[in-house]
Amino acid sequence: MFLPESPKFLMAQGNYNKALKCLQRIYHINKRKSRDSYPVKHLTDAVPDRSETLEESGRSSSLKERFQKAKEKFLEGARQIKPMFRKPYLSISIQVYCLHFCQITCVNSVRLWLPQIFATMHVMETQGFNDTSMCAVVEHNNLALTRNSAEKKEECDLHHSPDSYLDNITVSAIGLLGFILIFPLLRIRLVANHILKVFLFCSTFLVGGLYFCKDSLVTMLVSAIYLTLMGICATTIISMSVVIFPTLMRTMVLMLIMTFGRFGSVSGNIMLPIFMQMSCLAPFLWLCTLMSVAFFFSVFLKVDDQQALA
Structure with missing residues (x-):
């Protein structure tokens, strides 16, 4: 303020x-x-x-004058929005919206799924399961969901290991450290111009690599790096939009970017359980496909930070 x-x-x-x-x-x-x-x-x-x-404009005015001013502001707002539906901003905005939709779908699907993964892995380890891979976790959760209600205990008997909470705290701490380390490097033009493409490319393999994780430690490290890179990508695309779009379009564009991100978050949490019911590999193929689409859009996204003020 x-x-x-x-x-x-x-x-x-x-x-x-x-x-x-x-x-x-x-x-x-x-x-x-x-x-x-x-x-x-x-x-x-x-x-x-x-x-x-x-x-x-600060002086008092009549009702007719206020109505005329409101009409002029409405028409001016319509003129400001009109460039969003014309070249070159139409194609750029579609790229940005689709990119943010895909990356938020992926990152929130994994982020909100992660506590369940850690909790299930630790439960399986305490119960003496030899196989605590991602496929075993998915299968264990599917069995718990499809178990007949008559076989369930009337009393809720949960034993959460403190390690599962520690894993989530560690993932967040690694994310914080990643942001602290990467932001000073954004002053370098080469880093700023290519960070989005490089991180999305690496994240595609990281989210696919979760499929091959065999224990909670490896899962924690891979997911922490993945969420850190994706968090930086989400922040970067919003920062790039401030440079790409003119000042008068910027507020509307940022609101639409965040709206598409929310749509991605909701759709991701609806679709992920459906793919988990299909097979162990299905959710990871789906996430890798969305990451590939996001990387494809980032390749064609150009930023000119020397453009005139607008």
């Missing part, structure tokens, strides 16, 4: 006076110098200067 408005946004609105004051404030706080010593005295851009009009 104490941060200033974005000067780029204010300039896109045509409010150059407020944008200049905002830049002077940032200069004053960062440089510990007087605002008047800020070297830039005048701002200019393709958007016409509307500073006086915006400053006068």
Whole structure:
């Protein structure tokens, strides 16, 4: 609440006076110098200067004037959304939406399935099962679901191992460490331009590699690396959208990206149990296919960080 408005946004609105004051404030706080010593005295851009009009809008107005202003804002909003359905932003937005849908479907399917995997593995280990692979876990869960109700105990007798909670905490800690290590590297242009493609490519093999995990330790390490890379990818695609799309389209685009991500999360948790009922291999083939689609879209996603402010 104490941060200033974005000067780029204010300039896109045509409010150059407020944008200049905002830049002077940032200069004053960062440089510990007087605002008047800020070297830039005048701002200019393709958007016409509307500073006086915006400053006068604060006065009281009649009902007719308010209705006219609301109508103008609605039409202006429609004009701002219109470029989303035209070249070049239509194809770019479709790529971004599909990419985010696929990656959120995969990452949330694994993330929400993971506690059940760890709990089942530890139960199987305590009961003396020799095979604690992913296929054995899937088969064990399927048997528990299809067991006749007459065979179930009336009393709920659960014995959760503390190790299953420790595994989930470790996965989250590795994710935090991964974010801390990777963000300083994003200053390097080569890393920033290719991190999404490289991480999605690696994640495709990691999610497929869960199929071959034989014990809880390997499962924890593979899933931790996978969730860390995918978390970075999800953050990266949102950050890239800020650069790809103009300022006036950005809010709508980000909301649609998050909406498609929510759709992916819901559909993933609906589809995963269906594939688990089919066979042990089916959910991993499904996740690998979605990851491949996400990687395909990322290859054709180009970012120009030198474009003009818009």
